[in-house]
Amino acid sequence: MHKSKTLSGIDGISHGFFSRKGGHSQGIYQSLNCGRGSDDDPDDVARNRRVVAGELGVVSDNLLSVYQIHSPSVVVVDGPWKPEDVPQGDAMVCNRPGFGLGILTADCAPVLLSNSSGSVIGAAHAGWKGALGGVIEATIDAMEGLGARRNEIYGVVGPCIRSQSYEVGSDVYDQITAVDPIYAQFFDPGNRAGHYQFDLPCYALYRLAKSGIGMVEDTPGDTYADEDIYFSYRRATHRAEADYGRQISAIAINHKDEMD
Numbered sequence: 001m002h003k004s005k006t007l008s009g010i011d012g013i014s015h016g017f018f019s020r021k022g023g024h025s026q027g028i029y030q031s032l033n034c035g036r037g038s039d040d041d042p043d044d045v046a047r048n049r050r051v052v053a054g055e056l057g058v059v060s061d062n063l064l065s066v067y068q069i070h071s072p073s074v075v076v077v078d079g080p081w082k083p084e085d086v087p088q089g090d091a092m093v094c095n096r097p098g099f100g101l102g103i104l105t106a107d108c109a110p111v112l113l114s115n116s117s118g119s120v121i122g123a124a125h126a127g128w129k130g131a132l133g134g135v136i137e138a139t140i141d142a143m144e145g146l147g148a149r150r151n152e153i154y155g156v157v158g159p160c161i162r163s164q165s166y167e168v169g170s171d172v173y174d175q176i177t178a179v180d181p182i183y184a185q186f187f188d189p190g191n192r193a194g195h196y197q198f199d200l201p202c203y204a205l206y207r208l209a210k211s212g213i214g215m216v217e218d219t220p221g222d223t224y225a226d227e228d229i230y231f232s233y234r235r236a237t238h239r240a241e242a243d244y245g246r247q248i249s250a251i252a253i254n255h256k257d258e259m260d
Helices: 042-056 128-133 135-143 168-180 181-186 201-209 233-238
Strands: 011-016 073-075 090-095 100-104 109-115 120-128 153-157 167-169 187-189 193-197 213-216 246-251
Touching: 011 042, 042 100, 042 187, 073 135, 090 100, 090 135, 100 109, 100 120, 100 135, 100 193, 109 135, 109 201, 109 246, 120 128, 120 246, 128 167, 128 168, 128 201, 135 167, 135 193, 135 201, 135 246, 153 201, 167 168, 168 181, 168 187, 168 193, 181 193, 181 201
Parallel strands: 073 090, 153 213
Antiparallel strands: 011 246, 090 120, 100 246, 109 120, 109 153, 167 193, 187 193
């Protein structure tokens, strides 16, 4: 598990960018697969999520995740939901203690956010489609709706696929640069004609910084290249594997005076 220096300095919150290590799953899901959408044993996934909840200091039923659809939709968390009632969306915000906001990834960028007082938190799933559609900015707007001041919000991009591992076609380049030509700076020529290497984490960091929040931070890790540490959808696809696991990145408010 990796922790952000920025978020670690905020009293009253817990967080972690969890890797694939430290869980109970077997085979291609080994070992901390937290994705209910995978074909892994549901009991193992539940046990893995309990591990994460324990690290965050929340009860397991309060470690929440959404049905991610690569959208800018944000869910405001005011209570737990059952696995069969998971809302669709790609981000969550919360201003209540005791709830873990968990983003599942296997190459896309997880983004964890908190205001400087630790009273409002957010978590976003930022693949290129979601980031282009404004999921990062929508999460910040929703945090403001819960009382956070924009210039006091800190945002951290977690481990994801890095540019050297992320070749995309001209269709992706065209869609992204059609929104703003300045986004061409996040592409380098690929090894094949008509292809590019896309820098997803730098693109997410740029969107965070342009939103006017107080601080942004990147974290190391290439989910495709670091096979022993992370799950990767692209790596599993290239190997024609039957399925893939999902790591979780999560943040929670757990002020001691409110948790006692």
